Amino acid sequence: MAKINKLCVIGVGLIGGSLAIALRNAGYCAEVIGAGRNAERLQVAKDLGVVDSFSTDIAEAVADADMVFVAVPMGAMAAIFQQIDNHLKPGAIITDGGSAKSSVMKDAKLHLKRSYSQFVAGHPIAGTEQSGVEAAFGELFQNRRVIITPTYDTNKRAAEKVADMWKAAGAEVETMSALHHDDVLAGTSHLPHLLAYGLVNCLFESNNSESFFKYAAGGFRDFTRIASSDPVMWRDICLSNKESLLDILSLYQTELDMLKEAIAKDDADQLLSYFDSAKTSRDKFKF
Amino acid sequence: MAKINKLCVIGVGLIGGSLAIALRNAGYCAEVIGAGRNAERLQVAKDLGVVDSFSTDIAEAVADADMVFVAVPMGAMAAIFQQIDNHLKPGAIITDGGSAKSSVMKDAKLHLKRSYSQFVAGHPIAGTEQSGVEAAFGELFQNRRVIITPTYDTNKRAAEKVADMWKAAGAEVETMSALHHDDVLAGTSHLPHLLAYGLVNCLFESNNSESFFKYAAGGFRDFTRIASSDPVMWRDICLSNKESLLDILSLYQTELDMLKEAIAKDDADQLLSYFDSAKTSRDKFKF
Numbered sequence: 187m188a189k190i191n192k193l194c195v196i197g198v199g200l201i202g203g204s205l206a207i208a209l210r211n212a213g214y215c216a217e218v219i220g221a222g223r224n225a226e227r228l229q230v231a232k233d234l235g236v237v238d239s240f241s242t243d244i245a246e247a248v249a250d251a252d253m254v255f256v257a258v259p260m261g262a263m264a265a266i267f268q269q270i271d272n273h274l275k276p277g278a279i280i281t282d283g284g285s286a287k288s289s290v291m292k293d294a295k296l297h298l299k300r301s302y303s304q305f306v307a308g309h310p311i312a313g314t315e316q317s318g319v320e321a322a323f324g325e326l327f328q329n330r331r332v333i334i335t336p337t338y339d340t341n342k343r344a345a346e347k348v349a350d351m352w353k354a355a356g357a358e359v360e361t362m363s364a365l366h367h368d369d370v371l372a373g374t375s376h377l378p379h380l381l382a383y384g385l386v387n388c389l390f391e392s393n394n395s396e397s398f399f400k401y402a403a404g405g406f407r408d409f410t411r412i413a414s415s416d417p418v419m420w421r422d423i424c425l426s427n428k429e430s431l432l433d434i435l436s437l438y439q440t441e442l443d444m445l446k447e448a449i450a451k452d453d454a455d456q457l458l459s460y461f462d463s464a465k466t467s468r469d470k471f472k473f
Numbered sequence: 474m475a476k477i478n479k480l481c482v483i484g485v486g487l488i489g490g491s492l493a494i495a496l497r498n499a500g501y502c503a504e505v506i507g508a509g510r511n512a513e514r515l516q517v518a519k520d521l522g523v524v525d526s527f528s529t530d531i532a533e534a535v536a537d538a539d540m541v542f543v544a545v546p547m548g549a550m551a552a553i554f555q556q557i558d559n560h561l562k563p564g565a566i567i568t569d570g571g572s573a574k575s576s577v578m579k580d581a582k583l584h585l586k587r588s589y590s591q592f593v594a595g596h597p598i599a600g601t602e603q604s605g606v607e608a609a610f611g612e613l614f615q616n617r618r619v620i621i622t623p624t625y626d627t628n629k630r631a632a633e634k635v636a637d638m639w640k641a642a643g644a645e646v647e648t649m650s651a652l653h654h655d656d657v658l659a660g661t662s663h664l665p666h667l668l669a670y671g672l673v674n675c676l677f678e679s680n681n682s683e684s685f686f687k688y689a690a691g692g693f694r695d696f697t698r699i700a701s702s703d704p705v706m707w708r709d710i711c712l713s714n715k716e717s718l719l720d721i722l723s724l725y726q727t728e729l730d731m732l733k734e735a736i737a738k739d740d741a742d743q744l745l746s747y748f749d750s751a752k753t754s755r756d757k758f759k760f
Contacts, residue, residue, distance in 0.1 A: 417748035
């Protein structure tokens with residue numbers, strides 16, 4: 187018997203669509219309704235078999251769902267919470283997939299007046315530089331980590347159900363504070379995206395842009411792959427995780443200043459020990 | 474009939490070893506002698522069939538070679554040129570694989586007193602984050618670009634022979650000035666390496682280093698893959714391409730300052746247009 191009778195996915199893109207597929211494949215979910223603003227895009231999701239039905243009326247879409255997954259850019263979270271709060275069925279659980287958690291929890295606290303204790307903030311650490319439901323696939327979360335950040339106010343059973351759902355989708359689930367999550371993600375994900383976007387613009391707005399294009403090789407390709415990520419999503423992530431991101435960005439700028447000085451001074455020893463220690467750290471990763 | 478009777482590879486690592494394998498596979502080269510400081514490592518190259526013979530006496534190794542490929546870290550180029558100059562056979566051609574060309578050409582001009590006109594600076598834009606002859610493979614240069622930077626002083630026939638050799642190894646060969654090469658590579662390769670080394674150290678020297686390690690995902694993996702590159706090689710590249718690298722690094726720092734300000738000011742429009750333009754540029758790459 188399916189553990190979720192009706193799942194409502196608000197924002198049926200790469201993440202929302204992949205969760206729907208994974209849960210359906212696992213027999214964990216009987217029915218999926220998609221919700222969003224764009225009927226054409228939702229029709230694509232239906233045609234692909236990702237959702238059973240859809241609605242552009244979000245209040246209507248959540249009405250008899252027992253689990254609501256909000257997978258929209260973070261700037262849209264507050265408005266979604268506002269629209270659904272009075273229309274959720276009693277006991278319905280709400281969770282999200284946003285890449286920063288403190289801001290989503292603030293939005294939820296402010297706008298989910300009736301159902302705040304049923305809200306469990308979550309973040310699947312998975313994705314590709316693609317977006318849209320066409321890019322969704324059921325294995326996206328296999329062996330990937332999902333972080334949930336319940337608080338003292340969160341209904342324990344709701345948190346367990348959200349964890350259970352992600353496990354059914356193939357993920358490992360871990361619990362931590364929203365603040366810790368935001369610091370960690372600022373370093374491992376948000377800063378690298380900023381750096382990649384910055385490098386692409388730095389090179390392609392320059393006088394040498396044509397040559398840069400022509401002679402870019404594998405290192406550049408891998409380094410900047412993430413600069414193809416969705417701009418709206420990343421704008422919202424930067425604004426939603428502002429403090430943590432500015433902190434780590436300042437630390438990073440200090441590293442660059444140090445490197446610049448070492449190069450300017452021809453400090454061979456300093457450069458070698460710097461690169462050595464980075465290589466040692468990086469080699470420990472066995473992805 | 475083989476076009477090169479005897480190739481001497483000084484520094485039989487990823488690049489030197491791969492060229493030897495590729496030329497042998499193409500039937501372009503009859504015999505390969507490896508040279509370097511470390512007899513054990515050269516023995517590995519021989520055991521792997523990458524070289525026919527080897528010597529730790531570099532003067533001896535080049536004595537009857539008609540092509541000498543110097544594939545050592547750039548800081549070692551000057552000393553190699555000094556050691557071989559009096560021992561090359563008349564008409565022997567010398568080329569290199571260094572990632573910065575102005576400094577190598579300066580070294581060659583200074584130390585290749587008898588054979589400077591036979592020196593053709595070159596740079597295969599290929600590689601992996603691996604190093605050592607065990608990582609060498611004959612397809613490394615297939616459809617990759619090799620840039621050669623001959624000058625007014627360079628013997629035309631020598632330049633043609635070097636180009637011909639790289640084509641036999643599967644590469645496309647292009648000619649440009651050393652200065653232009655160095656600016657282009659500073660942007661597409663040297664700066665990305667610096668940024669990746671910097672990110673790894675920034676994260677792994679911090680208080681959150683354990684969590685950073687644990688939750689790093691695909692974006693981080695790809696972004697920092699190049700931070701596993703050989704530290705000695707990259708120290709030398711930074712010092713050898715100092716001016717171009719400092720120029721582009723300063724431009725990059727301006728980009729980060731701008732991004733930082735936009736985030737600090739919650740400038741959503743600026744961030745969106747910045748990310749949009751980066752995505753548009755990056756999406757044009759079809760690697």
